[in-house]
Amino acid sequence: MxxxxxxxxxxxxxxxxxxxxxxxxxxxxxxxxxxxxxxxxxxxxxxxxxxxxxxxxxxxxxxxxxxxxxxxxxxxxxxxxxxxxxxxxxxxxxxxxxxxxxxxxxxxxxxxxxxxxxxxxxxxxxxxxxxxxxxxxxxxxxxxxxxxxxxxxxxxxxxxxxxxxxxxxxxxxxxxxxxVRTEIEGFLSDRLQEALWREILHLVNDDVASTEELDAAITYGPGLRWAFMGTCLAFHMAGGDAGMHDFMKQFGPALKLPWTKLEAPELTPELIEKMAVGTRKQAAGRTVKELERLRDDCLIAIMQALREYKIAAGNTLAENEARRKSRIPSSNA
Ligand SMILES: NC(=O)c1ccc[n+]([C@@H]2O[C@H](COP(=O)([O-])OP(=O)(O)OC[C@H]3O[C@@H](n4cnc5c(N)ncnc54)[C@H](O)[C@@H]3O)[C@@H](O)[C@H]2O)c1
Missing domain, CATH: 3.40.50.720 (NAD(P)-binding Rossmann-like Domain)
Structure with a gap:
């Protein structure tokens, strides 16, 4: 500190x-x-x-x-x-x-x-x-x-x-x-999150998928990966042994289609209601405080699992624990 x-x-x-x-x-x-x-x-x-x-x-x-x-x-x-x-x-x-x-x-x-x-x-x-x-x-x-x-x-x-x-x-x-080396609006992480959030709003607005289906599209797949490996390294591996060059060759052309939209949809009362109804169903009667405690337990379990591999937030946790132990008299550690 x-x-x-x-x-x-x-x-x-x-x-x-x-x-x-x-x-x-x-x-x-x-x-x-x-x-x-x-x-x-x-x-x-x-x-x-x-x-x-x-x-x-x-x-x-x-x-x-x-x-x-x-x-x-x-x-x-x-x-x-x-x-x-x-x-x-x-x-x-x-x-x-x-x-x-x-x-x-x-x-x-x-x-x-x-x-x-x-x-x-x-x-x-x-x-x-x-x-x-x-x-x-x-x-x-x-x-x-x-x-x-x-x-x-x-x-x-x-x-x-x-x-x-x-x-x-x-x-x-x-x-x-x-x-963040350059002073830009939205910084880094929220720019990435906004891109995903914008697509979610389009897909719900167009009745392509529900909030629950879109959350499942993350939590059972890429979300598991993201706790320890970001999109760049994960896509390098997705290219096979040749890595990012082959990944670009194979999936790069699709970027020209393009699948996604650059502008957010208009936030009409109907869209806001669809998002609220969808997430209320997902909450299944649990209060925000109850969801917070569940989220906290899951986050701790994930960070503790990653600690063993000294990767991402698991590494921060390991360093932090070592620092904390060094400050506690050994009889109390
Ligand atoms: N909510 C998030 O997920 C999140 C994440 C990262 C950063 N932030 C940023 O953190 C900041 C606070 O966001 P939040 O989500 O805690 O909002 P919030 O609405 O939960 O809390 C804001 C608090 O500021 C108080 N407030 C009102 N006028 C004030 C004033 N003049 N001076 C001091 N306090 C005043 C309010 O009473 C309220 O308690 C924002 O700048 C937001 O962009 C939010």
Whole structure:
């Protein structure tokens, strides 16, 4: 972990902010949170408590405790005490821009300010900051407390040193920081996910398949592969012994057809209803909280299986466990 980060400020405590809070607490940090919503403290506490059994299963760091979560009355107050700030407010540029100016005014000069934005550009929301060089994007994935990936990038005024420090901090709380070398909207992972999501919406809109059938088309096939081997390496193997060159020769021409559509369909009320009815059927009466616990158990089982092969998230888990054990006195390990 980046040296001297003991306290993290979590600004905005919805799905993603609560996930950051849970992860940071599990790694033995103090968390000071702030959110302008109604009943936010109760909702944050419930979300962190729901995540805790999964984090316990993976192993808590020395000093990890739910008691180390505290609540501030303003973003400035939360940032005053912080050694690292993670902003997870709604995805609206104007909101983020003015919020970052307030965070920047409240945080110590040496503190990194990271945004969880899924696709806004840091150059845009660092514009009103006095110290824009310490503003970065640290884009996580839901659930933040289990998935290791965090995409890290800076804006035009961000210093390389601050990007490196943010990456070191994230690695220290068990994550896999992936540097996005070019400042582009949507970054890397969401661009890939969006392509799939767009096709799903077309196929449902055109009554080609149901949400359940499309999910089966992933979970029984490519989804199993994706946990440890991305599309590029998997397609290299699909070309046989000659690898990617033969794969391109065989399947490349189909790209000209093309099978897929580049523009999303219009989000009509009918399409939204079809998606909602389809996924409600798939949920089969289970609440989102129940589905979250099932998802967490499955994610942990997959990461633990991959640990044996020291691959992808299994590798991150193995490194993290070694680091955790090195901090626990041997009698308690
Ligand atoms: N949901 C995801 O899967 C996901 C994944 C990665 C990144 N993100 C990004 O994380 C950020 C938060 O998304 P979310 O899904 O947690 O949203 P959310 O709606 O669950 O939570 C947003 C929270 O921000 C609070 N808020 C409202 N106005 C605010 C303000 N002015 N300052 C601070 N907080 C304010 C709300 O009360 C709410 O609690 C967004 O930038 C989003 O793009 C979301």
């Amino acid at each position: 980046e040296k001297d980060v003991n306290t993290i400020a979590v600004i905005g405590t919805g799905v993603i902010g609560a996930g950051w809070a849970a992860r940071a607490l599990a790694y033995g940090l103090d968390v000071v949170a702030w959110d302008p919503g109604v009943d936010w403290q109760t909702r944050l506490k419930a979300a962190v408590e729901n995540a805790w059994p999964a984090l316990r299963k993976l192993g808590l760091y020395p000093g990890a405790s739910l008691e180390r979560l505290s609540y501030a009355d303003s973003p400035e107050e939360a940032c005053t005490a912080a050694d690292f700030v993670q902003e997870s407010a709604p995805e609206r540029l104007e909101l983020k821009r003015s919020l970052h100016a307030r965070i920047d005014a409240g945080a110590r000069a040496d503190v990194i300010i990271a945004s969880s934005t899924s696709g806004l550009l840091p150059s845009d929301f660092q514009a009103d900051c006095q110290r824009p060089e310490r503003v970065v994007v640290g884009h996580p994935f839901n659930p933040v407390y289990l998935l290791p990936l965090v995409e890290v990038l800076g804006g035009k005024k961000t210093s390389e040193g601050c990007i490196d420090r943010a990456m070191a901090f994230y690695a220290g709380i068990g994550m896999h920081p992936l540097k």
